[in-house]
Each structure stands twice: as structure tokens, then as C-alpha cells.
Amino acid sequence: MPELPEVENVRRSLTAAVDGTTIAAVRLGAFTGCIAAPEPDAFVARVTGRRITDFGRRGKYLLIALDSGDTIAVHLRMTGELTVTSPDTPTGKHHHLTFVLDDGRELRFSDTRKFGRLTLLTPDEAAALDRSLGPEPLDDRFTAERFAAMLAARSRAVKPLLLDQTFLAGVGNIYADEALFAARIHPLRPANSLTLDEAARLLDSIRVTLAAAIERGGTTLRDYRDGLGRPGNNQHYLNIYHRAEGDPCPRCGEPIARLVVVQRGTRFCPRCQPLPMP
Numbered sequence: 163m164p165e166l167p168e169v170e171n172v173r174r175s176l177t178a179a180v181d182g183t184t185i186a187a188v189r190l191g192a193f194t195g196c197i198a199a200p201e202p203d204a205f206v207a208r209v210t211g212r213r214i215t216d217f218g219r220r221g222k223y224l225l226i227a228l229d230s231g232d233t234i235a236v237h238l239r240m241t242g243e244l245t246v247t248s249p250d251t252p253t254g255k256h257h258h259l260t261f262v263l264d265d266g267r268e269l270r271f272s273d274t275r276k277f278g279r280l281t282l283l284t285p286d287e288a289a290a291l292d293r294s295l296g297p298e299p300l301d302d303r304f305t306a307e308r309f310a311a312m313l314a315a316r317s318r319a320v321k322p323l324l325l326d327q328t329f330l331a332g333v334g335n336i337y338a339d340e341a342l343f344a345a346r347i348h349p350l351r352p353a354n355s356l357t358l359d360e361a362a363r364l365l366d367s368i369r370v371t372l373a374a375a376i377e378r379g380g381t382t383l384r385d386y387r388d389g390l391g392r393p394g395n396n397q398h399y400l401n402i403y404h405r406a407e408g409d410p411c412p413r414c415g416e417p418i419a420r421l422v423v424v425q426r427g428t429r430f431c432p433r434c435q436p437l438p439m440p
Contacts, residue, residue, distance in 0.1 A: 164238050166299070166332030167375035168386050168394065169219050172244060175389035176224075177217040179246050180269060184213045185228075187262040196258040196271060198279040205282050208232060209261070221295045221331030225288070233288045235281045236271070241385040242278025244271050274385060295331040299368050310361035313353040320356065320364075321349035322424045333368060335426045336381055336403045341367040342430065343402040348437040349421075349428050355438070374399065402429045 164172070188206045190197075197205045209228065218225035218233075224244065226234040236244055241256075246269050253260075254272055259280065261269040271280065283291060297304045316323055323329050324338045333341070342349050344367035347360060356364065380386055380394030383404075387393055397404065401412055407420035407429070416433040 163240055163334065163336065163383065164242075164380065164386050165222060165334035165337055166219075167337070167372055167396065168380035168388075169222050169224050169238065169332075170376050171380045171388045171394065172238075173217045173219045173224055173389075175392070176244070176246060176269075179389060180263065180267075181214060181217060183267075184211065184264040185209050185261045186211070186264045189260040189262065191258040191260075193258045193276060195276065196273060196278060196280055198281040200282060205280075208282055209234065220292055221298070221327055222334070223291070231285050233283045233285075235283055235288070235291060237279050237281075239273075239275070239277035239279070241274040242271065243273065243385070243387050244269065245387060245389055245391045246270075247391070295327055296329045298331055299333065299365070300372060304365075306358070306362035306365050309365045310356070310358045313356050313361050316353040318353055319350045319423065320347060320353045321428060323353050324368075325424060325426070330368075332372070335428075336400070337368070337371050337375065339403045339429055340401055341371045343435065344371060346434050348435045349423055349430055350437055402431070405429055 188210055190202060194202045208230070212228040212230050214226055215229050216227040218227060222237060224236040226236065228234065238244070246267055249266060249268050253270065256274045257270060257272045259271040263269060312329065321338050321342060324333050325335065341364065345364040347356070347364055375381060375396040378394060378396040378399060379388065379392065381396040382393035383397055402418065405418050408417045411418055411431040411434060414431065414433050416431050418429055419432050421428050
């Protein structure tokens with residue numbers, strides 16, 4: 163958390179609210195480790211006085227384009243928040259950085275767990291970040307045939323593969339569980355065991371799951387807010403991620419099972435998502 167839908171909603175809300183403004187100043191809090199690169203003083207010098215020309219997204223990264231050609235890549239990780247507010251709004255205890263805008267408002271970064279990072283990228287570095295990530299699942303050019311070929315080349319279990327950002331960009335634990343449940347695929351199925359029809363069904367489930375979450379403002383389990391400080395609503399529509407082990411499957415009534423996959427709690431229905439015998 164946040165995953166693709168949450169970052170996309172931050173992007174949309176900030177585009178409408180902040181695009182075209184200029185960063186008049188930057189104020190740092192005590193935790194300057196939220197700036198990954200360059201050093202904090204260099205970061206501040208390079209962004210001050212620069213106009214925000216675009217808000218983009220690549221996978222789970224929010225990309226703030228500046229008129230200098232540089233890009234601020236924001237990775238919110240577990241509990242990061244980037245919100246625009248009036249200057250008289252009190253800052254919270256987990257506030258770490260403020261972009262003071264030329265219209266007097268402030269774009270603030272806060273993070274309870276201190277895992278989120280801001281990185282200032284040159285054009286070449288931004289291109290390298292783009293190349294390091296897998297395809298965008300919502301890209302119309304990303305076909306079921308290509309997805310099936312990617313899966314066929316891997317023997318790894320399908321859920322950890324979906325979580326691998328170099329394989330597919332933007333999907334995390336919540337939406338992997340939801341999409342696998344919708345597609346009736348066991349999270350430990352070897353990727354290369356999926357047929358073309360199953361791969362197509364999984365890609366469709368990923369797309370439907372992500373698109374619905376975007377339209378509902380993202381999933382707020384505890385911390386997530388969009389760029390205007392609004393929580394999401396998708397948590398009320400989750401099918402399996404939020405359920406406890408032993409709860410009845412919402413589709414067939416079978417007790418839900420739980421296992422740990424790459425250190426992530428994973429829920430699935432043993433009846434709806436059977437693991438074929440080797």
C-alpha cells in the first residue's frame with residue numbers, strides 16, 4: 163500500500179489542483195532521509211523556482227515533471243502521503259517535507275513508517291527508471307498474448323511474479339489477491355502452467371480489479387489518502403483480501419485459506435482456486 167490505483171488517484175487529484183504552479187521554496191523536516199537522491203541541499207536547490215509541468219505515474223511511482231527537465235519520482239511505499247493544503251493547516255508529527263507553491267499553498271509529504279522516498283531524476287535517470295519496470299497492466303498495447311508469453315517463460319509461482327515490479331508494474335498484495343481470486347487461479351500455480359485462456363482471464367481480472375479501484379478512489383485500510391486528503395472507498399468492495407482465515411468464500415462458501423507468499427499474507431479459496439496436482 164499504496165498500489166497502482168492509489169498512486170493514480172494521487173496523480174489525478176494533484177494534476178487538477180497543483181499542475182502549473184511553481185515551487186517557490188522547500189522546507190525540510192527533521193527526517194531528511196525521505197530524499198533518496200541527490201543530497202538534500204542539492205535537491206532543494208534544483209527544485210526551487212521550478213514550475214510543475216505534469217504529473218505522471220509509472221507503476222507505483224508518482225512522477226512530478228519540472229520545467230528544468232528533471233522529474234521528482236515519489237514512491238509512497240507503505241504509509242507515504244503527498245497532499246496539497248493551505249499554509250495554516252497544522253503539520254502532523256510525521257510530516258517530513260513541504261513544497262511551498264507560488265500561490266501560497268503547500269504540497270506536503272508525510273510518512274508514518276518513514277519508508278517513502280523522493281528522488282530527483284535527470285531525463286536519463288527517468289528513462290532508466292522506466293526501463294527497469296515491467297509493462298503497465300492498463301496499457302491497451304499490453305496484450306493477453308504478450309502476457310501469456312511472459313508467464314510461459316517463468317517457472318516461478320504466479321503471485322510473487324505479479325508482485326515483481328520488473329515483471330508487471332503497479333500490482334501489489336491487495337490487488338494480486340483480488341485478481342487471482344476473480345480469475346480462479348491459485349497463488350502458487352507455476353506461471354508457466356497457465357494456458358493462454360487462463361493468462362487472458364488473469365489479465366482481464368487484473369484490469370477490471372485495478373480500474374474499479376481507481377474509480378472508487380483507491381483502497382483505504384488505514385493510512386491512504388489522495389492528494390486532497392480524501393480516503394478511498396474500494397475497501398468496501400474487496401472480495402477476499404480483507405477476510406480472515408476460515409471466513410466463508412463469498413462465491414462458494416468454502417472456508418478461506420491463508421498462506422504466506424514472499425512475506426505477504428495471502429488469502430485464497432481452496433475450492434475456487436485449486437492447485438492442480440503436478
